[in-house]
Amino acid sequence: MTPKVAIIGGKGLMGRWFKRFFESQGLTVLVADKDTPQTPQEVARLADVVVLSVPIPQVEQVVRQVAPHLHPQAALMDLTSIKVEPVAAMLAHFPGEVVGTHPLFGPATKSIKGRTVVLCPGRGEQWLNWLRGFLLEAGAQVKITSPEEHDRLMALVQGLAHFVLIAVGATFRHLGADLKELEDFATPTFRTILDLTRHHLSQDAILYACIQLQNQANLSVLSGFEEVVQRLVHLIHHQDAPGLIRLLEEARGWICGGEG
Amino acid sequence: MTPKVAIIGGKGLMGRWFKRFFESQGLTVLVADKDTPQTPQEVARLADVVVLSVPIPQVEQVVRQVAPHLHPQAALMDLTSIKVEPVAAMLAHFPGEVVGTHPLFGPATKSIKGRTVVLCPGRGEQWLNWLRGFLLEAGAQVKITSPEEHDRLMALVQGLAHFVLIAVGATFRHLGADLKELEDFATPTFRTILDLTRHHLSQDAILYACIQLQNQANLSVLSGFEEVVQRLVHLIHHQDAPGLIRLLEEARGWICGGEG
Numbered sequence: 001m002t003p004k005v006a007i008i009g010g011k012g013l014m015g016r017w018f019k020r021f022f023e024s025q026g027l028t029v030l031v032a033d034k035d036t037p038q039t040p041q042e043v044a045r046l047a048d049v050v051v052l053s054v055p056i057p058q059v060e061q062v063v064r065q066v067a068p069h070l071h072p073q074a075a076l077m078d079l080t081s082i083k084v085e086p087v088a089a090m091l092a093h094f095p096g097e098v099v100g101t102h103p104l105f106g107p108a109t110k111s112i113k114g115r116t117v118v119l120c121p122g123r124g125e126q127w128l129n130w131l132r133g134f135l136l137e138a139g140a141q142v143k144i145t146s147p148e149e150h151d152r153l154m155a156l157v158q159g160l161a162h163f164v165l166i167a168v169g170a171t172f173r174h175l176g177a178d179l180k181e182l183e184d185f186a187t188p189t190f191r192t193i194l195d196l197t198r199h200h201l202s203q204d205a206i207l208y209a210c211i212q213l214q215n216q217a218n219l220s221v222l223s224g225f226e227e228v229v230q231r232l233v234h235l236i237h238h239q240d241a242p243g244l245i246r247l248l249e250e251a252r253g254w255i256c257g258g259e260g
Numbered sequence: 261m262t263p264k265v266a267i268i269g270g271k272g273l274m275g276r277w278f279k280r281f282f283e284s285q286g287l288t289v290l291v292a293d294k295d296t297p298q299t300p301q302e303v304a305r306l307a308d309v310v311v312l313s314v315p316i317p318q319v320e321q322v323v324r325q326v327a328p329h330l331h332p333q334a335a336l337m338d339l340t341s342i343k344v345e346p347v348a349a350m351l352a353h354f355p356g357e358v359v360g361t362h363p364l365f366g367p368a369t370k371s372i373k374g375r376t377v378v379l380c381p382g383r384g385e386q387w388l389n390w391l392r393g394f395l396l397e398a399g400a401q402v403k404i405t406s407p408e409e410h411d412r413l414m415a416l417v418q419g420l421a422h423f424v425l426i427a428v429g430a431t432f433r434h435l436g437a438d439l440k441e442l443e444d445f446a447t448p449t450f451r452t453i454l455d456l457t458r459h460h461l462s463q464d465a466i467l468y469a470c471i472q473l474q475n476q477a478n479l480s481v482l483s484g485f486e487e488v489v490q491r492l493v494h495l496i497h498h499q500d501a502p503g504l505i506r507l508l509e510e511a512r513g514w515i516c517g518g519e520g
Contacts, residue, residue: 104447118445143444153445156437161450164424167492170507171485173514177416184403185378185410187364189456190417193424196449202516205508212496212504219497225431226493232427233486236472237479244472247430248465254433256462 003130006030006047008040008054008062013107013204014079015053021112025138044069049127051101052078052086056210060089067094075127077101081158081207082215083120083147091122098122099131100147102154106203113139120147155217162208163222165200168193263390266290266307268300268314268322273367273464274339275313281372285398304329309387311361312338312346316470320349327354335387337361341418341467342475343380343407351382358382359391360407362414366463373399380407415477422468423482425460428453 005022009015010031022029030043044050044066054062059078067090070076077099078086087100100120109115117140121128135142145153172179179194186194200208212218235244265282269275270291282289290303304310304326314322319338327350330336337359338346347360360380369375377400381388395402405413432439439454446454460468472478495504 104445116445150445153442156432156435156442157445157447157450160428160431161447161453163492164428164453165449166508166511167485167488168420168424169511169515170488170492171420171481172416173511174488175416175481175484179515182413182416185364185376185413185417187417187421188366189425189460190421192452192456193421196452198515200449201508201512205505205512209501209504209508213499213501219493221431221435222493222496224435225427226489228427228430228434229486229489232423232430233479233482236482239473241469241473244469245465248426248461248469251426251429251433252461252465255429255439255458 002027003048004028004030004046005049005051006032006043007051008032008043008066010053011036012053014103015051017107017109018051018053018079018103021138025134040066041069044074045071047071047074049075049077049131052076052080052090054078054080055207056080056082056086056214059086063089063093070094070096072096075099075124075131076122077127077131079103081154081211083118083150083154084216085214087120087122087147097124097127099128100150101131102150104157111139114141116141116143118143118145118150120145120150122147151215151217155215155221158211159215159218160221160225162200162211163218163225165193165197166208166212169197169201172197262287263308264288264290264306265309265311266292266303267311268292268303268326270313271296272313274363275311277367277369278311278313278339278363281398285394300326301329304334305331307331307334309335309337309391312336312340312350314338314340315467316340316342316346316474319346323349323353330354330356332356335359335384335391336382337387337391339363341414341471343378343410343414344476345474347380347382347407357384357387359388360410361391362410364417371399374401376401376403378403378405378410380405380410382407411475411477415475415481418471419475419478420481420485422460422471423478423485425453425457426468426472429457429461432457 005027007015007019010019011033019029032038032040032043052062075097076090076094079101080086083100090098100122102118104116117135132142265287267275267279270279271293279289292298292300292303312322335357336350336354339361340346343360350358360382362378364376377395392402
């Protein structure tokens with residue numbers, strides 16, 4: 001059986017990415033978005049697998065709209081970067097199979113080969129197993145975990161990593177740094193950080209604000225980072241060489257193995 | 261004329277790197293370090309170009325030791341990551357030509373081709389011009405600036421970039437993050453930041469503590485970063501979506517061009 005897939009929000013960057021991907025694997029894909037001939041409800045009714053590719057704050061509203069129209073044997077999945085609330089919303093409003101899904105890559109990715117997709121089982125195993133096998137067959141790596149564990153890990157993998165790049169970019173602006181001049185004097189490390197910062201900030205500000213704001217696990221990670229930043233600035237301000245060297249060596253032990 | 265070069269601190273990683281480099285370009289290189297048959301004073305006496313490749317806090321002391329032994333027509337240069345104090349120390353204790361030098365790459369670099377070397381003229385032009393031509397001939401990019409301007413730029417290029425990586429590593433330790441688990445769930449951005457952090461922390465803790473502590477221009481940059489981090493955490497803590505989106509868009513304007 002070749003399942004029919006409906007992508008709701010299928011005109012967005014990730015929606016278009018997954019349309020191409022599913023089609024390249026031989027599936028039939030229906031697409032609904034704000035300006036499509038078919039409505040979300042219509043495509044939801046016709047599909048075996050309904051994929052929500054909508055911004056995080058819209059997940060619950062779209063779930064409420066489409067859930068009553070899904071076939072009872074269909075699967076409902078999302079593609080958002082957080083999993084606790086979206087999976088809870090899908091479970092609350094749709095009584096069938098639910099799979100929270102988070103592709104750990106962006107729409108500029110050429111192929112799914114070697115990329116990771118996280119699956120958070122919501123309800124049921126039939127479609128979960130199909131999706132897992134389908135992704136593995138296409139060359140993806142699949143990680144299966146709970147929504148809570150996913151969000152806890154993403155608070156570091158996305159929350160902290162994005163936060164740092166946003167903070168670096170905002171610091172350049174805050175200090176009025178001349179980036180052309182800095183590029184002339186760039187070390188390889190600085191060049192990599194600047195490229196990451198530029199790449200990150202060039203993308204959808206609303207999406208990245210959502211990733212910061214909507215993962216409830218972020219705040220304790222970001223507060224931890226803030227504390228460490230304050231401690232480091234304090235050590236440097238007070239020219240505390242032994243304290244700074246100790247902090248560097250302890251971090252090295254943790255990150256690089258050894259005495260940590 | 262083929263100048264004879266003396267490298268003091270020639271057994272360290274950068275000292276060995278520059279010994280190989282100078283020799284590969286046909287120069288004769290003498291080396292002195294703590295455990296070499298020849299003392300720093302002896303090699304200094306015999307050389308046309310005396311290169312100090314010693315830790316930042318030792319520059320002044322080594323300058324005092326060797327300066328009286330240099331030929332009056334010789335050049336004195338250093339290789340440290342900050343320039344204001346080392347250049348001032350060389351100028352104060354040696355009356356001949358002085359060139360502050362900062363290679364913007366580490367000892368793992370294979371070739372100088374395409375890499376940047378900053379030169380800060382201290383006194384005299386003969387050896388400065390020779391060094392500039394010699395580096396350009398070998399394929400390096402050469403930037404010439406004042407020690408003050410160098411340190412101001414390096415507070416961002418090295419001070420801030422290293423600080424961020426140290427803070428990320430120390431945050432992983434602070435939060436007890438399981439790095440093996442995080443690697444399984446890594447996005448490409450996270451993987452790059454983790455690799456940079458690990459690479460940075462695996463190196464000489466004392467060197468990187470010095471780079472943080474000895475550049476007088478760092479503190480205002482790092483305090484600026486701390487302020488931005490606090491502002492961002494505040495916005496996220498208060499779920500201020502419009503404020504966060506505005507900050508992201510302003511940073512984007514500055515970094516990526518456009519409205520900044």
